[in-house]
Amino acid sequence: MVAVTSRRRTLAGQLLVLQLAIIVVVLVAVAAVSLAQSAATFNRVEGRRVAALGEELAVSPLLRDQLNQPAPAEAIAPLLQNTLIRSGVTTLTVANERGRVVSSTDPTLVGSPVVLGDPQVAQGRSWFGELEVDGSQELVAQVPVLGDRKGENLGRYLGVVVVGEASPTWSERLVGASSYLLTYLGIASGLGVVGSWLLARRIKRQTLGLEPREIAGLAEHREALLHGIAEGVIALDPQQRVTLVNAVGRRLLDLPEDCLGRSLRELRINGRLRDVLAGTGSGPEARDQVVVRRGRVLVMNRMTVRKDGRRLGSVTTLRDRTELARLEQELGSFRSTTELLRAQTHEFANQLHTISGLIQIGEHDEVVRYVDALSRHRASLDLTVTSRIHDTAVAALLMAKSAVAAERRVELRVSERTGLDRLPAELSADVATVLGNLVDNAVEAVAGGREAAGDPAAEQPAWVEVELRQDAASVEIVVRDSGPGVAPELAQEVFTHGFTTKAAQGGERGIGLALTRLVCHRHGGEVAVTNTDEGAMFTARMSLPPSVLEGAR
Incomplete structure (x- = not known):
């Protein structure tokens, strides 16, 4: 296989051979055209010359007087010989009115019938063209001899003068033209070889030195790679x-x-x-x-x-990354549960420490009042959420988010206008996803804004308010906060790029809001953000499925 590959011509070599073959074909065609033009030129120039020579002999008084005499050859032969020597033509022949040769520079033709190129020559019309004479091609002019005496001989056909000029063969023409044709062919061949070599070098440079089979292999591998990868x-x-x-x-x-x-x-x-x-x-x-x-x-x-x-x-x-984003969201739910447990553990530990301290100092009545206050607060929060939100998954999510927000010194409120019925499992999960994302971003914005002020413990109103509304056709989720708000130019970008509300401060925080928008779109809704006098307000809307609408009817 290696030996076969090494014997293959390179791309540059193939181009060079191809270009040289084209040049040879072109040069042969040029040579053929040149020879054809040479033949046409010979026929045109020599044809006029032999025709003029025939006309000159046809009007000779000697030829006219002796043509029909008993022995015309004795008088006409010297005239033909002198004319042959002077003109350099191949043959000169004179025939009488009966078409018999009476005198010729070729003695073998005397007495033989003359072959007319055109029958109208016997009627007084001249003709010239190519004829085959004794196996060779000749350019022949045939001029009629007409009487010039008065009476019955005036204008009468007396015979014909035939002037022949042998046509050169193709080899003779090629030899005759070799003095300049070979020079031109050599120059053209040299230019063609140089041009072919330069073209081959340029193509090889443009193809980075790759051969056609290598380029074809790369193209096949590229197609396989492009259409085989999952990205x-x-x-x-x-x-x-x-x-x-x-x-x-x-x-x-x-x-x-x-x-x-x-x-x-x-x-x-x-x-x-x-x-x-x-x-x-x-x-x-x-x-x-x-x-x-x-x-x-x-x-x-x-x-x-x-x-x-x-x-x-x-x-x-x-x-x-759509499916991965959903998996990340599910993972985020587990993380949120972990954070909830950690926050509740921290909260219960603080409460137990307080109770333990009160017992140690003997304030038993204060312990009772403290426990009663904690119970009332928990009962009040549970009653507020469960009385207004009848979907257990969403209610549980709000209870968990309340504990996490409290750990970051943010108050999570439930609006008095909140009202949500029990939802189908899939819609309940998507409402919880949207609500969780919006609450997380709001808490992050509020707590982050306070930390950016330089004193996390400063007494600033830090709150997040949730409002859930349900009508006959949709569920609307509104989350307000007391944070720094969202820059107007980022009102749409936060959803497109996957920013949280910290985008107002220039930080990118994943794809939580982008996923929120996808969930709303999947349910035929939308999510938007506006700024209020106190902070930012996110509003998400999702349409209810037909099963819920039919149940409501």
Whole structure:
């Protein structure tokens, strides 16, 4: 196999041989055209000359007087011989009116019939063209001899003068033209060889020294790689036109089949997705950029392609993180439960320490009052939540979030306008997901805003208020807080990029709000954020499924 591969011609060698073959064919064609033109020129020039020579002999008085005499050859032969020597033609022949040769520079023709190129020659018309004479091709002019005396001989056909010039063969023409034709062919061959060599070098340089079989192998491997990996791949040129995309990338970005060669603007890719693909928002090298595209959470990595300092474009890989985001959300629920248990443990430990201290100092009555106060507070919170929220999963979530918020010195309130009935299991889980994300972001914003002020223990109103409303067609979740609010320019970006409310302070915190928006969209709703005089207000709305609506009727 190695020996066979080594005997194969390289791409440069194949191009050189092909170019030389083309040059040889072209040169042969040029030589043939040149010889054909030479033959046409010979016929045109020599044809006029032999015709003029025949006309000169045909009007000779000697020829006219002696042509029909008993022995015309004795008088005409010297005239023909002198004319042959002077003109350099091949043959001169004179025939009488009966078509018999009476005199010729070729004695073998005397007495033989003359072959007329055109029957109208006997009627007084001249003719010239090619005829085969004794096996050789000749350019022949046939001029009639007409009487010039008055009476019956005036204009009468007396005979014919035949002037023949042997046509050169192709080899003779080639030898005659070799003095310049070979020079031209040599120059053209030299230029062709040099041009072919330069072209071969240029193509080899452009193909990075790869041979055709190697290029074909790379193309096959590239196709297999692009369509075999589970991630999406999209490549853009410097003008932001799509030059390559695999099936996964086309599906994740929802691109048409004919997307190759079209720009991002033509494909209607705008906003955050366009910024990441074009590198305008995240820089030339983007790592793990989160983008939401038509219900999918995509993680994108972009790399700029350069060669010899020249920017060739960019390649971006895409991963569908939607399912992973849901798994992370479920994991977050377990983490939230752990935080709840830890917060409750911390709260119970403080309460037990207080009770233990009161017992140690003998304040037994104070212990009773303290325990009664704790019981009333817990009962009041439980009554407030359970009386207004009849869905146990959502109520339990609020109780857990209350303990976590209290640990961070944030008061979690339930609005008096809250009212929620029992929901189907799937909708209840999604409402809990949205509510949990919004409450976590609100608590983070409130506690973070107080810590940013420089004194976490400062007496500032730190609260988060939850309001759940249900009507005949939808469930609405409103979460207000006393935090710093959300910058107006980030009102939509917080959901697109996956920011928490800390985005107002410039920090990225995952994809919690992006997932919240996906859940709302899945239920035909929406989520939005506005700023109030006290802080931020997130409003999420989800439509009720038909089963709930039918049950309500």
